[in-house]
Amino acid sequence: MNNFIFQNPTKLIFGKGMIKEIASQIPAGKKIMITFGGGSVKKNGVYEQVIEALAGREYTEFWGIESNPSIETLRKAIAQGREFGADFLLAVGGGSVIDGTKLVSAGLKYDGDAWDLVKKGSYTDTVPLGTVLTLPATGSEMNSGAVISRHETKEKYAFYSNYPVFSVLDPTVTFTLPDHQIACGIADTFVHVMEQYMTKPEQSALMDRWAESILRTLIEIAPKIKENHEDYDLMADFMMCATMGLNGFIAMGVEQDWCTHMIGHELTALHGLTHGETLSIVFPGTLRALRQEKALKIMQYGERIWGLSSGLPETRVEKAIEKTEEFFRSLGLRTRLSEAGIGEDTIMEIEKRFNERGVAYGENHDVTGAVARRILEAAK
Amino acid sequence: MNNFIFQNPTKLIFGKGMIKEIASQIPAGKKIMITFGGGSVKKNGVYEQVIEALAGREYTEFWGIESNPSIETLRKAIAQGREFGADFLLAVGGGSVIDGTKLVSAGLKYDGDAWDLVKKGSYTDTVPLGTVLTLPATGSEMNSGAVISRHETKEKYAFYSNYPVFSVLDPTVTFTLPDHQIACGIADTFVHVMEQYMTKPEQSALMDRWAESILRTLIEIAPKIKENHEDYDLMADFMMCATMGLNGFIAMGVEQDWCTHMIGHELTALHGLTHGETLSIVFPGTLRALRQEKALKIMQYGERIWGLSSGLPETRVEKAIEKTEEFFRSLGLRTRLSEAGIGEDTIMEIEKRFNERGVAYGENHDVTGAVARRILEAAK
Numbered sequence: 001m002n003n004f005i006f007q008n009p010t011k012l013i014f015g016k017g018m019i020k021e022i023a024s025q026i027p028a029g030k031k032i033m034i035t036f037g038g039g040s041v042k043k044n045g046v047y048e049q050v051i052e053a054l055a056g057r058e059y060t061e062f063w064g065i066e067s068n069p070s071i072e073t074l075r076k077a078i079a080q081g082r083e084f085g086a087d088f089l090l091a092v093g094g095g096s097v098i099d100g101t102k103l104v105s106a107g108l109k110y111d112g113d114a115w116d117l118v119k120k121g122s123y124t125d126t127v128p129l130g131t132v133l134t135l136p137a138t139g140s141e142m143n144s145g146a147v148i149s150r151h152e153t154k155e156k157y158a159f160y161s162n163y164p165v166f167s168v169l170d171p172t173v174t175f176t177l178p179d180h181q182i183a184c185g186i187a188d189t190f191v192h193v194m195e196q197y198m199t200k201p202e203q204s205a206l207m208d209r210w211a212e213s214i215l216r217t218l219i220e221i222a223p224k225i226k227e228n229h230e231d232y233d234l235m236a237d238f239m240m241c242a243t244m245g246l247n248g249f250i251a252m253g254v255e256q257d258w259c260t261h262m263i264g265h266e267l268t269a270l271h272g273l274t275h276g277e278t279l280s281i282v283f284p285g286t287l288r289a290l291r292q293e294k295a296l297k298i299m300q301y302g303e304r305i306w307g308l309s310s311g312l313p314e315t316r317v318e319k320a321i322e323k324t325e326e327f328f329r330s331l332g333l334r335t336r337l338s339e340a341g342i343g344e345d346t347i348m349e350i351e352k353r354f355n356e357r358g359v360a361y362g363e364n365h366d367v368t369g370a371v372a373r374r375i376l377e378a379a380k
Numbered sequence: 381m382n383n384f385i386f387q388n389p390t391k392l393i394f395g396k397g398m399i400k401e402i403a404s405q406i407p408a409g410k411k412i413m414i415t416f417g418g419g420s421v422k423k424n425g426v427y428e429q430v431i432e433a434l435a436g437r438e439y440t441e442f443w444g445i446e447s448n449p450s451i452e453t454l455r456k457a458i459a460q461g462r463e464f465g466a467d468f469l470l471a472v473g474g475g476s477v478i479d480g481t482k483l484v485s486a487g488l489k490y491d492g493d494a495w496d497l498v499k500k501g502s503y504t505d506t507v508p509l510g511t512v513l514t515l516p517a518t519g520s521e522m523n524s525g526a527v528i529s530r531h532e533t534k535e536k537y538a539f540y541s542n543y544p545v546f547s548v549l550d551p552t553v554t555f556t557l558p559d560h561q562i563a564c565g566i567a568d569t570f571v572h573v574m575e576q577y578m579t580k581p582e583q584s585a586l587m588d589r590w591a592e593s594i595l596r597t598l599i600e601i602a603p604k605i606k607e608n609h610e611d612y613d614l615m616a617d618f619m620m621c622a623t624m625g626l627n628g629f630i631a632m633g634v635e636q637d638w639c640t641h642m643i644g645h646e647l648t649a650l651h652g653l654t655h656g657e658t659l660s661i662v663f664p665g666t667l668r669a670l671r672q673e674k675a676l677k678i679m680q681y682g683e684r685i686w687g688l689s690s691g692l693p694e695t696r697v698e699k700a701i702e703k704t705e706e707f708f709r710s711l712g713l714r715t716r717l718s719e720a721g722i723g724e725d726t727i728m729e730i731e732k733r734f735n736e737r738g739v740a741y742g743e744n745h746d747v748t749g750a751v752a753r754r755i756l757e758a759a760k
Contacts, residue, residue, distance in 0.1 A: 001616040003395025008388070014633060015383025205597045205617045206624065213589030220585060236381040237585045240632070244586065249629060252620070253394060 001204045001253035008248050010142045011166040014239075016232070018168050019049040019132055023057075025166045026088055026130060032059040033086035035077060035101045037066065037093040044176045046134055050092055060084045065093065068149045068156065068268055068275070069100030071115045078107040078114055081127075089129045091164075094181075095138025095275075098131050098164070099146035105129045106161045118148045122160040131167040135177060136239040137185035137276060139192060139246025141167035149269060156269040169243065171235040182229055183331040184276025185242060190218050190327070191260055191279040192246040198287070199255045199363035201296045211250045212304050214241050219305065222331060255363035260286045262361045263372055266350045271342060280328035280335050285379025287321045289371065293364065337379050347376045381584045381633035388628050390522045391546040394619075396612070398550050399429040399512055403437075405546045406468055406510060412439040413466035415457060415481045417446065417473040424556045426514055430472055440464045445473065448529045448536065448648055448655070449480030451495045458487040458494055461507075469509045471544075474561075475518025475655075478511050478544070479526035485509045486541045498528045502540040511547040515557060516619040517565035517656060519572060519626025521547035529649060536649040549623065551615040562609055563711040564656025565622060570598050570707070571659040572626040575637045578667070579743035581676045583634045591630045592684050594621050599685065602711060635743035640666045642741045643752055646730045651722060660708035660715050665759025667701045669751065673744065717759050727756045 013021050026032060034050065041047040062077045081089070081104060089108075091101035105126040107114035117123040133141045140146065144163045149156040174182070197211035221237050229235060244250070263286075264278030273281075287298060295317055302308035302320030311319070325335050334340055337347075354360075355369035367375075393401050406412060414430065421427040442457045461469070461484060469488075471481035485506040487494035497503040513521045520526065524543045529536040554562070577591035601617050609615060624630070643666075644658030653661075667678060675697055682688035682700030691699070705715050714720055717727075734740075735749035747755075 001395070001613060001620075003398060005391065005393050005401075007391035011385065011387040012632070013385050015381070018383060021385075202613070204620065205600060206593060206620045209593030209597060210590055213586060213593055217585045217589060233381060233582070236633070240381075240584065240586045252392070253616070 002255070004253045006248055006252050008142065008163060009165075010163045010247070012142060012243070013166055013168045014170075014236075016170055016172050018170050019046065020053045022050065022090065022130060022132065022166075022168060023053045026054075026057070026090065030057075030088035031085050032057060032088045032090055033062055033077075033081045033084060033104075034059055034090045034092060035062045035065055035097055035104065037064070037097045040176075041092055041134060044134070044173055046092060046132065046173050050090070050132060059090075060086070065097045065100040067096045068147070068272075069096045069103070071103075071118065071148060071150045072152070074100050074103050074107065074114060074148070077101075077104045081108050087127055089127055090132070091129060092132045092134070094133070094135030095140040098133070098140040099138065099148065101129055101131075102126075102140070102144075102146040102161045103148050103159060115150065118150075118157050118159045121158070124162055126162045129162070129164050131164045133167055133169050133239075134173050135181060135185060136169075136174060136242035137188040139189075139243055141169065142243050142247035147265065147275075154269045156265040167243075169239050171232055171239050174235045174239065175230040177229065179226070179229075179332065182225060182238075183333055184274050186218055186222050186225070186238070186276075186331055187280045187328055187333055188276040189242045189245045190215065191283050193250065194283060195257045195261060196251045196254065198294055198297055198301065199257055201300050203254045204252070207250055207252060207254050208300070212301075214245050214250070215301075215305050217241050219327060222327070226331075257361070257363050259361040259367040259372070259375070262354075262367075263350060263375060266353060267342065267346070270346055270349060271340065273340060277333055277340075280331070280333040281337055281340065281379055282375065284321060284325040284328070284335055285375045285377075287324060288378035289374040290362075291317050291321070335379075337376065347373055350376060382635070384633045386628055386632050388522065388543060389545075390543045390627070392522060392623070393546055393548045394550075394616075396550055396552050398548050399426065400433045402430065402470065402510060402512065402546075402548060403433045406434075406437070406470065410437075410468035411465050412437060412468045412470055413442055413457075413461045413464060413484075414439055414470045414472060415442045415445055415477055415484065417444070417477045420556075421472055421514060424514070424553055426472060426512065426553050430470070430512060439470075440466065445477045445480040447476045448527070448652075449476045449483070451483075451498065451528060451530045452532070454480050454483050454487065454494060454528070457481075457484045461488050467507055469507055470512070471509060472512045472514070474513070474515030475520040478513070478520040479518065479528065481509055481511075482506075482520070482524075482526040482541045483528050483539060495530065498530075498537050498539045501538070504542055506542045509542070509544050511544045513547055513549050513619075514553050515561060515565060516549075516554060516622035517568040519569075519623055521549065522623050522627035527645065527655075534649045536645040547623075549619050551612055551619050554615045554619065555610040557609065559606070559609075559712065562605060562618075563713055564654050566598055566602050566605070566618070566656075566711055567660045567708055567713055568656040569622045569625045570595065571640055571663050573630065574663060575641060576631045576634065578674055578677055578681065579635045579637050581680050584632070587630055587632060587634045588680070592681075594625050594630070595681075595685050597621050599707060602707070606711075637741070637743050639741040639747040639752070639755070642734075642747075643730060643755060646733060647722065647726070650726055650729060651720065653720060657713055657720075660711070660713040661717055661720065661759055662755065664701060664705040664708070664715055665755045665757075667704060668758035669754040670742075671697050671701070715759075717756065727753055730756060
């Protein structure tokens with residue numbers, strides 16, 4: 001096991017009816033800016049519960065943080081927050097609203113243009129941030145990361161600031177989510193876990209088993225959720241998996257990959273694909289292209305998750321990859337670039353961007369532009 | 381799943397050579413009281429590393445926090461800390477040293493006798509506390525609990541204060557631990573997990589799997605550790621299991637039991653037995669006495685941990701209990717009261733104490749004095 005430092009200070013407030021707890025979590029006297037995406041929170045009762053909890057408090061509302069939150073929108077939020085004098089932020093929405101609000105929390109403390117902070121990669125002088133999560137997927141509610149896009153240049157980068165001070169997770173708010181968003185959330189969670197797990201075996205017995213626990217739970221609940229996503233316990237399990245999948249709990253002392261995400265971000269930046277769907281397309285390609293390097297871990301995964309305990313190694317590896325792709329397809333997601341109408345010009349552009357950036361991703365730091373091409377070609 | 385609030389702010393600093401990190405974790409200008417148990421840290425190099433890291437800092441040393449730390453000793457530590465003006469505590473040792481120092485951290489802020497705080501059960505106005513762990517077992521390095529004894533009255537109670545601000549876990553410091561302490565640490569960890577898991581099925585798919593992950597890892601590594609407890613990765617896995625077994629990560633939204641611990645504490649108070657060994661004696665008794673109430677969960681445990689997937693339910697339950705007792709015996713621990721020379725008078729005393737206290741333990745709040753008797757009789 002590698003040496004590591006772990007700390008996750010976010011207070012998780014979980015369960016039905018818990019949105020009202022925000023009243024006691026935000027210190028008295030704070031000037032609160034509440035940030036939202038589109039209007040779905042007005043339909044599912046979340047907006048009403050938040051406003052009721054904050055009755056008598058001083059707040060302003062900022063609306064319109066979009067999927068793949070853009071610097072263009074977030075600059076407006078920073079301007080509004082500055083004018084209002086916001087000293088507490090409450091993000092109410094999915095991962096995009098939370099991600100965007102993380103940049104706002106840093107931007108409010110920074111004199112220049114917030115895009116500087118994104119290019120810098122991290123900034124931890126921030127206004128405190130609480131969240132009310134409406135879509136389980138990104139894990140942003142319990143980590144310090146965010147992904148921010150710039151539309152004018154079709155760029156999308158990771159950015160790190162502080163952990164939310166609290167996050168409220170009420171599974172009932174997920175009951176009205178569209179099927180496709182749930183499918184993307186499950187795929188996103190699955191691949192988050194894989195980015196931390198699908199590297200090398202025998203680094204940490206416990207971290208491996210914890211990661212496998214999330215994978216197995218997702219595989220178990222996904223078909224049931226497809227039938228009925230108003231089952232409280234199922235949706236609670238899903239919410240738990242999404243949050244625990246990217247809060248550092250399964251990453252202690254182990255190598256991480258993240259090349260699928262880096263390639264996926266490019267597909268979103270270039271084609272506007274939903275994040276979860278980029279992953280269901282790219283990840284089977286990653287496994288196919290890197291089947292040699294990852295063979296031992298793919299075999300462990302195949303055996304423990306899919307029961308593939310006999311046969312030749314190469315066959316077991318192939319079957320584990322097939323099972324993974326089948327799982328994504330069972331969610332109703334596309335798993336091939338061709339299905340999304342993406343071809344050689346995009347592969348070329350991504351290869352170029354990786355090469356220009358001069359960094360190599362993956363647990364072995366060897367996923368260069370040429371390897372990204374191999375992955376994308378395996379996902380054709 | 382039940383509603384819950386989770387937060388664990390402890391910074392975990394894990395790995396070989398990480399003790400030196402305490403220098404950067406304790407703010408400059410702090411007056412540090414370092415607390416120790418006996419002299420083992422002078423033999424294994426831990427004392428030297430701590431003192432080297434704190435060169436040039438203002439500190440005092442308090443020695444002699446014993447196993448099952450006593451209020452009698454801790455009053456002396458509080459007096460010394462007060463005289464010194466300690467505003468930071470560094471506990472260097474196992475769970476007893478850390479537990480005891482938690483009471484010191486509260487006692488330094490409290491004007492009366494610290495035993496008042498233990499009787500009160502919790503006190504969160506504390507001096508900040510960091511730890512350097514030397515014995516994986518109690519999980520105290522990453523939770524807010526402590527267990528404090530009073531020798532004169534043979535009492536032992538749980539006490540809650542704040543989480544350590546940081547804890548350093550270097551697996552190499554465990555290489556020199558005596559076999560029996562390691563065995564007790566494994567049993568302690570195993571039963572901590574069981575107290576949070578062995579209740580009712582279908583509360584949380586993920587929490588169940590995470591708990592089972594720790595149990596499986598312990599069962600897998602225990603015989604290897606018996607052969608060689610200087611294997612870094614094995615001892616790192618053991619340390620991880622112990623810390624993750626009682627830091628709240630596997631307890632989110634699920635019922636907990638803790639009756640085995642409450643009975644075990646009485647055995648320590650009355651007979652001075654090592655904590656881990658009280659658990660290896662009491663826990664199989666708990667399973668036997670409560671086999672009806674816990675039948676469904678015992679069957680899940682038997683199937684997932686011991687591969688007991690066929691046969692009549694009653695047989696499967698019995699086999700799972702036998703496997704558990706065998707596991708403790710494989711560690712070299714006693715599993716029967718009679719082996720420790722404990723008989724009817726102790727059973728009677730514990731029954732009386734439970735009844736006098738007027739509280740009932742267990743996930744159903746039904747482990748009264750009479751049920752404690754049934755458990756102890758099943759452990760004869």
